[in-house]
Amino acid sequence: xxxxxxxxxxxxxxxxxxxxxxxxxxxxxxxxxxxxxxxxxxxxxxxxxxxxxxxxxxxxxxxxxxxxxxxxxxxxxxxxxxxxxxxxxxxxxxxxxxxxxxxxxxxxxxxxxxxxxxxxxxxxxxxxxxxxxxxxxxxxxxxxxxxxxxxxxxxxxxxxxxxxxxxxxxxxxxxxxxxxxxxxxxxxxxxxxxxxxxxxxxxxxxxxxxxxxxxxxxxxxxxxxxxxxxxxxxxxxxxxxxxxxxx
Amino acid sequence: xxxxxxxxxxxxxxxxxxxxxxxxxxxxxxxxxxxxxxxxxxxxxxxxxxxxxxxxxxxxxxxxxxxxxxxxxxxxxxxxxxxxxxxxxxxxxxxxxxxxxxxxxxxxxxxxxxxxxxxxxxxxxxxxxxxxxxxxxxxxxxxxxxxxxxxxxxxxxxxxxxxxxxxxxxxxxxxxxxxxxxxxxxxxxxxxxxxxxxxxxxxxxxxxxxxxxxxxxxxxxxxxxxxxxxxxxxxxxxxxxxxxxxxxxxxxxxxxxxxxxxxxxxxxxxxxxxxxxxxxxxxxxxxxxxxxxxxxxxxxxxxxxxxxxxxxxxxxxxxxxxxxxxxxxxxxxxxxxxxxxxxxxxxxxxxxxxxxxxxxxxxxxxxxxxxxxxxxxxxxxxxxxxxxxxxxxxxxxxx
Amino acid sequence: xxxxxxxxxxxxxxxxxxxxxxxxxxxxxxxxxxxxxxxxxxxxxxxxxxxxxxxxxxxxxxxxxxxxxxxxxxxxxxxxxxxxxxxxxxxxxxxxxxxxxxxxxxxxxxxxxxxxxxxxxxx
Numbered sequence: 001x002x003x004x005x006x007x008x009x010x011x012x013x014x015x016x017x018x019x020x021x022x023x024x025x026x027x028x029x030x031x032x033x034x035x036x037x038x039x040x041x042x043x044x045x046x047x048x049x050x051x052x053x054x055x056x057x058x059x060x061x062x063x064x065x066x067x068x069x070x071x072x073x074x075x076x077x078x079x080x081x082x083x084x085x086x087x088x089x090x091x092x093x094x095x096x097x098x099x100x101x102x103x104x105x106x107x108x109x110x111x112x113x114x115x116x117x118x119x120x121x122x123x124x125x126x127x128x129x130x131x132x133x134x135x136x137x138x139x140x141x142x143x144x145x146x147x148x149x150x151x152x153x154x155x156x157x158x159x160x161x162x163x164x165x166x167x168x169x170x171x172x173x174x175x176x177x178x179x180x181x182x183x184x185x186x187x188x189x190x191x192x193x194x195x196x197x198x199x200x201x202x203x204x205x206x207x208x209x210x211x212x213x214x215x216x217x218x219x220x221x222x223x224x225x226x227x228x229x230x231x232x233x234x235x236x237x238x239x240x241x242x243x244x245x246x247x
Numbered sequence: 248x249x250x251x252x253x254x255x256x257x258x259x260x261x262x263x264x265x266x267x268x269x270x271x272x273x274x275x276x277x278x279x280x281x282x283x284x285x286x287x288x289x290x291x292x293x294x295x296x297x298x299x300x301x302x303x304x305x306x307x308x309x310x311x312x313x314x315x316x317x318x319x320x321x322x323x324x325x326x327x328x329x330x331x332x333x334x335x336x337x338x339x340x341x342x343x344x345x346x347x348x349x350x351x352x353x354x355x356x357x358x359x360x361x362x363x364x365x366x367x368x369x370x371x372x373x374x375x376x377x378x379x380x381x382x383x384x385x386x387x388x389x390x391x392x393x394x395x396x397x398x399x400x401x402x403x404x405x406x407x408x409x410x411x412x413x414x415x416x417x418x419x420x421x422x423x424x425x426x427x428x429x430x431x432x433x434x435x436x437x438x439x440x441x442x443x444x445x446x447x448x449x450x451x452x453x454x455x456x457x458x459x460x461x462x463x464x465x466x467x468x469x470x471x472x473x474x475x476x477x478x479x480x481x482x483x484x485x486x487x488x489x490x491x492x493x494x495x496x497x498x499x500x501x502x503x504x505x506x507x508x509x510x511x512x513x514x515x516x517x518x519x520x521x522x523x524x525x526x527x528x529x530x531x532x533x534x535x536x537x538x539x540x541x542x543x544x545x546x547x548x549x550x551x552x553x554x555x556x557x558x559x560x561x562x563x564x565x566x567x568x569x570x571x572x573x574x575x576x577x578x579x580x581x582x583x584x585x586x587x588x589x590x591x592x593x594x595x596x597x598x599x600x601x602x603x604x605x606x607x608x609x610x611x612x613x614x615x616x617x618x619x620x621x622x623x624x625x626x627x628x629x630x631x632x633x634x635x636x637x638x639x640x641x642x643x644x645x646x
Numbered sequence: 647x648x649x650x651x652x653x654x655x656x657x658x659x660x661x662x663x664x665x666x667x668x669x670x671x672x673x674x675x676x677x678x679x680x681x682x683x684x685x686x687x688x689x690x691x692x693x694x695x696x697x698x699x700x701x702x703x704x705x706x707x708x709x710x711x712x713x714x715x716x717x718x719x720x721x722x723x724x725x726x727x728x729x730x731x732x733x734x735x736x737x738x739x740x741x742x743x744x745x746x747x748x749x750x751x752x753x754x755x756x757x758x759x760x761x762x763x764x765x766x767x768x769x
Binding site: 082083084085086087088091092095096098099108117120121122124126141142143144146147149150151152154155157159160162163175176178232233235236247 | 294300361370372376434586587590594
Binding site for chain 1: 701703705706707708709710711712717720757758759760763764
């Protein structure tokens with residue numbers, strides 16, 4: 001489902017408003033993505049935006065894998081019988097509070113840190129942070145040394161252990177390189193939300209919210225500024241783009 | 248008055264020929280394994296998304312550390328002016344180059360995309376220690392080759408000291424870089440500490456001397472020469488000091504960790520109940536790789552070449568066990584994802600990862616060691632590395 | 647003497663004949679539409695420059711223009727079998743492969759990139 005950029009005028013505010021209303025109608029009270037000005041296809045990503053993801057653990061149920069399935073389908077992440085070798089860009093993690101045995105379930109993906117350890121250690125610069133905060137792997141220059149996988153505090157990265165076939169045109173991936181959650185950069189660059197966020201909303205849970213942390217009107221930005229929430233491993237000072245509530 | 252003369256190895260000894268053929272076969276098997284890994288992908292190894300660096304890295308880091316430490320004898324003779332060490336300086340330099348070659352070969356062939364070596368040499372992110380290491384490793388080889396050249400060219404002898412100083416400083420930086428690979432990682436409880444740097448420096452000295460002992464004594468035996476007992480004793484004492492140094496820093500590292508509540512989990516795993524890792528640590532590294540070798544290096548009853556080689560081999564095995572625990576044990580232990588919570592998932596979070604090395608990995612690692620030894624054995628037949636006289640020159644510092 | 651001459655001439659002729667027979671000029675199914683995004687001779691000379699530049703700006707900067715993108719190439723140049731399924735551009739006799747075999751330049755693109763458009767994929 002790719003929009004055809006050739007037909008897209010520079011600002012189609014009315015069209016987006018219409019689409020936004022339709023999305024809101026799906027899950028009342030849940031804002032999926034806040035309407036920012038469209039990025040034209042020839043424009044580079046800008047550091048005026050910082051993409052963030054808010055996870056509301058109270059709305060996330062143990063055993064639900066909608067976000068994981070959506071990601072696997074979106075990026076054609078084929079599974080094998082060798083589960084420890086399979087790619088996992090997003091995974092469900094079950095947490096049990098050690099003080100009171102309260103259990104909570106959260107999705108865990110690349111945290112898109114502001115100060116990413118994986119970017120620091122990559123010898124070729126293949127692991128990099130884009131201007132708008134997304135932490136990505138340039139697979140053209142990745143040599144598969146796996147140093148970034150050693151450095152990631154969240155085990156967020158996967159290594160492609162065998163040959164890949166049936167890739168989607170917007171999500172190239174191949175043997176011998178490292179990969180991780182891209183925040184569905186191919187969708188976001190076309191004004192859509194990540195597949196996990198969309199599937200969670202469509203399923204009626206609404207645990208995931210995507211938005212611009214630099215936009216003072218966005219839900220993610222307001223939550224980060226005024227509501228209780230946390231990042232994972234705050235002791236590391238990474239200033240992650242993914243934030244959690246209810247953990 | 249004894250003058251030092253150098254000569255090539257005759258190469259007629261049966262042991263030499265047998266070992267040569269064995270090494271060629273092992274290198275061939277290693278290359279087949281590397282090709283298999285590259286065409287099939289890393290699923291043929293025991294490495295996965297949790298333990299990403301496996302047995303090949305243990306061998307590669309061992310070879311790189313030994314390369315740096317093997318230069319020790321040459322450094323002592325050139326930089327510190329101890330001419331009694333001079334006869335063995337050329338061999339020391341040769342080993343530094345060949346061991347590094349073997350280590351780099353293993354490292355490159357284990358990459359997910361070894362065909363992209365050119366990319367690794369042209370795209371750099373200088374906040375990464377790996378990027379610095381590309382220059383440090385290749386530069387070290389160049390410096391040591393120049394060092395060997397000035398040692399072996401009569402007209403250039405005047406430059407031996409200055410090049411020796413450069414080589415010494417370079418290898419200290421190189422070994423620091425190797426330690427920093429792990430020391431700079433905040434994510435793992437077993438790393439994230441500056442002590443990795445001096446620890447790796449001492450490990451390089453200890454392992455480098457051990458490899459130096461095995462190679463030198465073996466080649467001297469083939470050529471029918473004996474290292475002077477006084478020199479042998481000094482070098483054995485030095486080896487003991489280095490092994491003790493490694494033991495001391497390891498004890499410091501672990502004791503400090505044990506004082507930190509959030510690091511007690513990894514310490515209990517590596518030292519007490521982690522399965523194979525405590526065995527490798529206590530039996531392999533501490534007992535067989537450190538305590539017994541220190542005793543045998545210092546006790547005059549074990550001073551014959553055969554005993555010295557045995558002791559050195561034990562240090563090497565202990566070093567490999569130590570590196571296995573350091574590199575793989577640290578990855579097998581789960582990450583602390585969310586403090587205050589127990590973690591469980593379908594991606595093996597909160598669980599110990601069971602890593603089992605496979606044959607291709609072992610073949611690749613052994614192939615790297617064989618490559619280093621093969622180049623050494625061929626080089627000593629082409630150029631005069633081996634000393635013919637090892638008695639100290641008159642007037643030299645007996646220390 | 648005549649015998650030797652005959653043998654040598656036969657050898658030369660057979661080698662030249664076999665080498666002529668071995669040279670297959672690239673032939674591949676025609677792409678969609680009338681023209682490519684750039685003239686043919688420009689593309690033949692410089693297509694890799696366009697692709698290298700485009701991969702840099704699209705991955706690192708997020709510029710998603712379609713003109714010089716690999717996805718665009720595949721969209722137009724992937725041919726279809728009789729039943730409508732797309733054939734990979736990296737298959738023998740197809741667009742990318744036939745020229746690259748002719749020039750003996752090994753390409754690496756399709757170990758990661760999809761060689762067919764995202765519609766029905768030929769299994």
